[in-house]
Amino acid sequence: MDLGLLTVESTRTAIREKQFTAGRLVDEFYKKITEDDPEIQAYLALSRERALQQAARIDDLVGRGEALPPLAGVPVAIKDVMVTKGVRTTAGSRILENFVPPYDCTAVARLETAGAIVLGKTNCDEFAMGSSNENSAYGPVRNPRDRSRVPGGSSGGSAAAVAAGTAVAALGSDTGGSIRQPAAFCGVVGLMPTYGRVSRYGLIAFASSLDHIGPLTRTVKDAAIVLRYIAGRDPQDATSADVTVPDYEAEIGKPVKGLKLGVPKEYFGEGLDAEVRIAVEAAIQQLAADGCEIVPISLPHTSYAIPTYYVIATAEASANLARYDGVRYGYRSKQARTLAEMYRKSRDEAFGAEVKRRIMLGTYALSSGYYDAYYLKAQKVRTLLARDFEEAFKTVDAIVTPTTPTAAFKLGEKTDDPLAMYLADIYTVVGDLVGVPGISVPCGQTKSGLPIGFQILGKHFDEATVLRLAHAVEHGLAAN
Numbered sequence: 001m002d003l004g005l006l007t008v009e010s011t012r013t014a015i016r017e018k019q020f021t022a023g024r025l026v027d028e029f030y031k032k033i034t035e036d037d038p039e040i041q042a043y044l045a046l047s048r049e050r051a052l053q054q055a056a057r058i059d060d061l062v063g064r065g066e067a068l069p070p071l072a073g074v075p076v077a078i079k080d081v082m083v084t085k086g087v088r089t090t091a092g093s094r095i096l097e098n099f100v101p102p103y104d105c106t107a108v109a110r111l112e113t114a115g116a117i118v119l120g121k122t123n124c125d126e127f128a129m130g131s132s133n134e135n136s137a138y139g140p141v142r143n144p145r146d147r148s149r150v151p152g153g154s155s156g157g158s159a160a161a162v163a164a165g166t167a168v169a170a171l172g173s174d175t176g177g178s179i180r181q182p183a184a185f186c187g188v189v190g191l192m193p194t195y196g197r198v199s200r201y202g203l204i205a206f207a208s209s210l211d212h213i214g215p216l217t218r219t220v221k222d223a224a225i226v227l228r229y230i231a232g233r234d235p236q237d238a239t240s241a242d243v244t245v246p247d248y249e250a251e252i253g254k255p256v257k258g259l260k261l262g263v264p265k266e267y268f269g270e271g272l273d274a275e276v277r278i279a280v281e282a283a284i285q286q287l288a289a290d291g292c293e294i295v296p297i298s299l300p301h302t303s304y305a306i307p308t309y310y311v312i313a314t315a316e317a318s319a320n321l322a323r324y325d326g327v328r329y330g331y332r333s334k335q336a337r338t339l340a341e342m343y344r345k346s347r348d349e350a351f352g353a354e355v356k357r358r359i360m361l362g363t364y365a366l367s368s369g370y371y372d373a374y375y376l377k378a379q380k381v382r383t384l385l386a387r388d389f390e391e392a393f394k395t396v397d398a399i400v401t402p403t404t405p406t407a408a409f410k411l412g413e414k415t416d417d418p419l420a421m422y423l424a425d426i427y428t429v430v431g432d433l434v435g436v437p438g439i440s441v442p443c444g445q446t447k448s449g450l451p452i453g454f455q456i457l458g459k460h461f462d463e464a465t466v467l468r469l470a471h472a473v474e475h476g477l478a479a480n
């Protein structure tokens with residue numbers, strides 16, 4: 001059995017047709033993880049007992065000839081920012097080194113209800129802050145396509161597990177690009193749903209108005225399948241939307257002919273690598289050949305997206321991370337003699353450099369006297385960015401761009417230069433700020449064999465069109 005070739009679709013069929021049992025499949029995956037993961041380091045924790053229990057449940061259903069849930073027996077990996085009952089959850093941080101949550105994240109619980117098997121928790125940048133997975137307190141992840149390179153971040157472990165064949169699918173989180181960017185770097189599909197489409201209950205908060213949970217998969221169809229089962233209103237998350245969840249799998253088969261695609265000139269300017277540009281333009285031509293109408297557009301406020309994101313994301317993070325005070329859970333300093341000292345030392349000893357940098361930036365942006373100049377201003381610019389999209393979506397059905405300006409960079413290449421690192425998300429942050437759905441789908445590779453990602457952004461709650469277009473790109477690539 002070649003685990004690296006299994007998809008959500010083929011796995012559930014194989015289980016249903018008794019080609020192998022869920023129990024055997026789980027064993028095979030753990031064997032592969034034991035062999036391959038020490039170098040790649042995609043996993044931070046394995047949930048073996050839980051996985052075997054779930055596999056036994058599925059095999060029992062198969063054995064009794066009962067109806068199977070839709071994802072029966074599909075082994076998945078979960079980014080370690082989603083809480084899992086009884087399974088250590090660290091958010092890539094020392095401050096949660098020994099944290100074993102008492103409940104499950106809604107998206108994880110929904111996957112298990114649908115029959116999926118959780119293999120373990122994946123490595124990520126600390127509190128999902130980063131673009132290379134090098135900010136994890138537990139060491140970096142290596143890109144399975146080239147082990148001297150980063151897998152992208154912050155969902156680097158999830159992307160690497162899918163690319164390495166140590167999971168069939170994974171969940172990641174995207175606040176500024178953290179599903180799409182690692183998907184592009186590792187050559188897999190990464191989907192950020194519309195803000196509110198998937199419940200954030202049980203997602204360890206980074207920036208609450210920007211955080212999204214979504215799937216990383218080997219095929220577009222798999223992303224469509226997984227999205228269907230994690231999406232939908234959840235009473236535990238007031239921002240989750242009560243919007244009908246379509247059968248995305250059925251939607252992606254529809255032809256793309258006649259769809260209007262906006263190509264924003266601001267996404268093809270300075271800083272875009274030539275090989276990435278060529279591959280993305282070829283994918284656009286392919287869509288044109290499939291009958292899409294290509295429309296040059298402008299999103300005039302694009303150059304403000306990165307600064308706007310880093311004011312809003314850090315402001316929200318500074319508030320969200322105030323809860324790690326050494327009192328109720330998480331790391332507590334042993335050096336402290338007074339209460340104030342305990343707060344200070346616990347946070348000083350257990351947060352990493354990037355997290356501290358963001359708490360300081362965000363606290364500053366929110367402080368009285370600077371609030372209007374930074375946070376309020378950033379919120380106003382966020383509205384202008386949203387209007388750029390509203391205008392564009394009056395004439396186009398979707399917007400197509402590169403996912404990242406370059407392919408995967410070398411480990412260590414940008415670690416000393418936070419600003420250079422922040423620019424890795426230059427094409428992805430806007431989607432989060434505006435709350436629209438976005439996908440990264442592989443569209444080719446560089447001469448040295450590094451994957452290149454094609455980004456499609458859609459209208460609010462129109463994941464169906466985004467997936468449909470991504471499916472066409474995937475098939476165009478396969479045909480060439």
Ligand code: GLN
Pocket residue numbers: 128129130131153154173174175176177178179206313425
């Ligand atoms: N790389 C971006 C950041 O560091 C995005 C992170 C994310 O989407 N979680 O904030």
